[in-house]
Amino acid sequence: MDAVRALLPEMQREAARLDADAAFPAAMFAKLRAAGLLTATLPAALGGQGFGEGTEGALALLALFQLLGEGSLPVARLYEAHVNALQLVLRYGPASLADSCARDAAEGALFALWVTDPPAGGLVLDGQKLTGQKAFCSGAGAATRALVTVAAPEGTRMAIVNLDGATILPQKIKLAGMRAAVTGAADFSGMTLPPDAVFGDVGDYLREPVFSAGAWRSAAAALGGLTALVKLHRDTILHRQRERDPHQQARFGQLVMQHETAKLWMRNAALRGCLEDDGNEAITAYINLARLAVEEACLTALTLFQRGLGLQAFLAGGAPERLMRDLATYLRQPAPDETLVKAAEHYFAAPLPR
Ligand SMILES: Cc1cc2nc3c(=O)[nH]c(=O)nc-3n(C[C@H](O)[C@H](O)[C@H](O)COP(=O)(O)OP(=O)(O)OC[C@H]3O[C@@H](n4cnc5c(N)ncnc54)[C@H](O)[C@@H]3O)c2cc1C
Known part of the structure; x- marks a missing residue:
């Protein structure tokens, strides 16, 4: 944590260049690797x-x-995928696959x-x-391993692929924000997987509570982006000496409220998602609402940020404008309507959150 905190200013400094070039944060990941982040979420037995x-x-x-999101939302997003992939292998894969993935991560593989x-x-x-x-x-083009879902004859399964054998396709889409997360497409045609690469039962990827509860991690990264925005x-x-203006004061008070609200939801969501000490439906309903909150x-x-800063927030290439683009893009997570409705259905039939 201390190592990551120390890297924050550098992460924020290099964000403008990486955004302009839509470039993967390679130097930062080398440092995060050296700080032990690629293996941090593994159990002690796996290093x-x-x-x-x-x-x-x-x-x-x-x-x-939250810290990574404050430093750089693209870095946090890339790290979140790495953590998610390893957690799925640990949960649903055989011990041999968990061992080999842990070894790869220790040797520097980004999933x-x-x-x-x-x-x-x-x-x-x-x-x-x-x-x-x-x-x-x-x-795309930077990660060395990927967890993919595959349509097998028996149904959807998961597989770990070595990305040396995949073709990274030229990016057809251009996202307005999160450009340093280098989001592209990949073609796997012609690849042959080793026998233990395909794992889990049919449907494990979508199995609850893990599928929905995992959303707490991307929401935590978004909270980090919100922290950066408020600061x-x-x-x-x-800097503009406008802090005595009552309208600016009211807006800033509202901003701090929004931040604190998100923080409180996330504390409970992280605990529920990690501890899994409740029924599946209760866990997923709570985390679905936390994500939307x-x-x-x-x-x-x-x-509030746009109103408070005015046009300063829209100077192309400036930190406020980039942060707004990154955060607004990253907030587009799948199926928000369905998420809300499902949570509402749960709380019509079950007790309110304890
Ligand atoms: C920065 C970034 C990086 C990403 N990286 C990855 C990655 O590495 N790997 C990966 O697999 N994916 C990745 N994704 C894609 C991500 O998993 C989702 O597919 C994507 O975020 C979905 O966003 P969406 O707003 O299009 O969602 P949608 O679910 O399409 O939602 C858009 C709107 O349509 C509504 N809606 C949804 N379904 C229906 C329906 N059936 N009928 C009517 N309305 C509907 C929703 O409620 C919402 O209002 C990334 C996305 C982002 C933004």
């Missing part, structure tokens, strides 16, 4: 530090995502999580042979 384990580990992992199929020509597994593509691949707002207003806090904060 990890237990981030995410028990109450203390859950709060530590929350603090880590991606590519589960989005393009509208046509998605990833198909026949025997051990892959055909097809994945879309929205963050870390930038405060610094800019102070953070989204709403961020959207409200973006409006």
Whole structure:
């Protein structure tokens, strides 16, 4: 944590260049690797530090995502995929695969999580042979391993692929924000997987509570982006000596409220997601709402930020403008309507959150 905190100014400094070039934060990941982050969420038996384990580990992992999100949302997003991929292997994979992934991570492999199929020509597994593509691949061209979902004859399964054998396609889409997460597409046609690469039962990827509860991690990263936004707002207003204006004071008070609301939701969401000490439905309903509460806090904060800073927030290439683009883009997580409705259905039938 101390090592990551020390890297924060550098992460924020280099964000402008990486955004302009849509370039992967390679130098920063080398430093995070050296700080032990790629293995931090593994259990001690596999060389990890237990981030995410028990109450203390859950709060530590929350603090880590928040810190990374404050430094750079693209870095936090890339790291979140790495953590997610390793957790799925540990949960659903055989011990041999968990061992080899832990070894790879210790040797510096960055894992991606590519589960989005393009509208046509998605990833198909026949025997051990892959055909097809994945879309929205963050870390394309930089990550060295990926957890992918594959359409096998028996149903959807997960596989760990060595990305040396995949073709990274030229980016057809250009995202307005999160450009340093280098989100592209990959073609796996012609790759043959080793026998233990495909793992889990049919449907494990979507199995609850893990599938929905995992959203707490990306919400924690977004909370870090919100922290950066609130600090930038405060610094800019102070720099312009506008802090005595009652309208600016009221806006800043509202901003701090939004931030604190998101923080309180996330503390409970991280604990529920990591400890799994409740029924599946109760865990997923709570985390679904937490995710949306953070989204709403961020959207409200973006409006307050724009009103408070005025046109200064829109100077192309400036830190406020980049942060707004990154945060607004990162908030677009799948199926927000369905998430809210499902949580509402749960709380109509079950007790309110304890
Ligand atoms: C920066 C970034 C990096 C990403 N990296 C990866 C990655 O590495 N790997 C990966 O696999 N994916 C990645 N993704 C993609 C991500 O997993 C989701 O696919 C994406 O965020 C979905 O966003 P969306 O707003 O299009 O969602 P949608 O779910 O399409 O939601 C858009 C709107 O449509 C509504 N809606 C959804 N479904 C329906 C429906 N059936 N009928 C009517 N309305 C509907 C929603 O409620 C919402 O209002 C990334 C996305 C971002 C932003």
